[in-house]
Amino acid sequence: MRVLVIGGGGREHAIAHACARHGHEVLCTPGNPGIAAHARIIDSPQDASTLARLAQQEGADLVIVGPEAYLAAGVVDECAALGIPAFGPTRAASRLEGDKAWSKAFMHRHGIPTAAHHAFSDLQTALDHAATLTPPIVVKDAGLKAGKGVTIAHTPEQAQDALRDIFTQPGAQAVTEDFMTGQEVTILALCSGTRYALTPPSQDHKTIHEGDTGPMTGGMGVICPFPLEPGVLDVIRRDIIEPTLRGMTAEGLPYTGVLYAGLMLTPTGPKVVEFNARFGDPEAETVLPLLTSDLAQHALDATRGQLDPTHVTFSEDASATIILAAPGYPAEPHKDIPITLPDPGPHGIIHHAGTRTQNGQLLSSGGRVLAITATAPTLNAALGRAYALADQTDFPGAQLRRDIGRRIGAHPDPT
Template sequence: MRVLVVGGGGREHAIVHACARHGHEVLCTPGNPGISEPARILEGPQDARSVAELAAREGVDLVIVGPEAYLAAGLVDECLALGVPAFGPTRAASRLEGDKAWSKAFMGRHGIPTAQHRAFGTLEPALAHVATRPPPIVVKDAGLRAGKGVTIARSQEEARAALREIFSQADAQAVIEDFMTGQEVTVLALCGGGRYALTPPSQDHKTIHEGDTGPMTGGMGVICPFPLPPGDLRFIRERIIEPTLAGLSAEGLPYCGVLYAGLMLTPDGPRVVEFNARFGDPEAEAVLPLLTSDLAQHALDAATGFLDPQTVVFSAEASATIILAAPGYPAEPLRGVPIRLPEPQDGQIIYHAGTGRADAGLVSAGGRVLALTATAPTLPEALRSAYALADAVDFPGAQLRRDIGGRIGLGAAGAGKQGGQEHAPPRSPTS
């Protein structure tokens, strides 16, 4: 079939790759230099109506929406209005991600386990509430912040500073919630027609520095599968995924697309940290290489109400993804840094996330620039291969974490070489 993938990051490169390897003709807008190899790039305005009209003009059989901003802008609604099948939730259903205050209230209405929390629409009551809470305190911007709108405040002053930053924006809302302890894990569900299929659980590493320190990023590396106990997986199905889909349907919001459940495995059982309404990034870069069945067909089946979970098949192998981020990320990523890529070996994939073209060739053009993925029979082998691929990239000043997988004792911690230079020890968050 002819498939249009919307987006231009590492997640979209992984989606394009998954569709192309099953023989589909893949188009992408706006794309990136890496995506231009397996897909035809389409240029044009990126507002929801224009992209939907582009899909209709191209006669595509399916649109797969990557980033959350397109969902919140109503791209799926626009596609459906033009008779184009689209894999992704409607604007109203994507509120599960786009409005954290609404999402927390939804979880309360449907008994979905999450942290104790309160939402605020103005600064002063939020500051007063923080004064009653012992640190650490989790402060979240209720709007879309590309995975970076969360502060784990280690003091009340840090929490107050996060709130002041949130409320410096117009029409802001903040969610303040109790800090949860345990391993964090992501479970993705492909959903459509009232049915769903789970992907293998994965684990992202969200802060910039090793040891889970420093500012939050969009994600610095992933392992898949995460060794989730069978009892926890059953709990996630029965107490989180199924009540969420049933609750959305009951509220007139039938869900199609990827339901991303970010979870904390607390001493009292799994709890929802957040819901997202699309593939995670960089989770997609680790999960999709293990999908042996046809993503495009599953997406079309879901969009037309005929998803058969039994046809969704994943490899028994493992995968690891290492992110190379630009110097200065996440505050002020340096653009225009020249990059030279190695030839991937068996089981290795280079996904472009924030790259561009210049006269000198490939350069950095974003914060998280490359996602280096490797698959192998075991997680330790996948991690070794992914780090070897990362170390073969010539990208001066690139940032990466050496402890991906370290929470389950598989981290490749220690100094290494990248871009022909020795890595210094990770900077402190205040340096």
């Protein structure tokens, strides 16, 4: 097939690589220097209608949409209007991620377990409510914030400050939630209506510093698979994935694409932290290297209502991703830092998340710059390989966490 991947980060690098290794011709816009190793990069305006016309002009058999902003802008809808299969939810269905207040109400309507919450469109009401809560308090911007619109406040005053920050934007909405305890885990589902196939569970590490401290980021490292207790995956299917897909269909929003379920394994069972309407980033960089079947074919089948979950297969290996972030991230990342990459070898891949080239030199151009992934028969060995690649990367001042996997007792095996 000729596959057009839309996006230019580490997630899209992983998608392009997954398609290319099954022999598909891959195009990508806007792309990045790492994606260029697997795809033809196309410079194009990034509005939804222009991207759909680009897919038509290039004779794309399939479009795979990476970032959430493109879904919310209606790229899938525009492609559908031109008769082009696009793997991703429609603008209306992507509201499951794009509007956290609506998403929470949807979960309540369909009995999907999640934290108790309140939604606000008025600052003073939100401030008054926050003053009555017992910390810690979770405060979320209801809109799209690339994984960074969440504050865990340890005093009512911190919660109120977070709310004031949210309401500096016109038309803002905010959500406050009860704080949940337990291990976080991500489940990704390839979906076509009520049919779905699950990827192995993974675990992201969201804060910038070790020990799960510091500001929230888009993700600093991932392990896969996460070791779920026996029977827990069946509960997640029964109580979360299936009711969500049935509910979306019942509300006239049949869901095609990737459903990202960010979950908390609480003492009373799995509960939804958030839904996203696309592959996670950096979860995609960790999970997709384990996919042994054909992502592009699964995506095309899903757009046709023909997804066969039994055809979606994964390696028995483990994988680990270590993020190298720019100095100053997440507040003000430094850009244009020269980078020299090592040879990743047969068990590694260096995903480009925020890079550009100038006169043949690779430079940093974003916050999370590289997602360094390695696979191995065990998680400890995968972590060892990923950290070795990270240490061989010449990226002055790069930030990385040295405790990825530590929550479950995993440690890098240096052998």
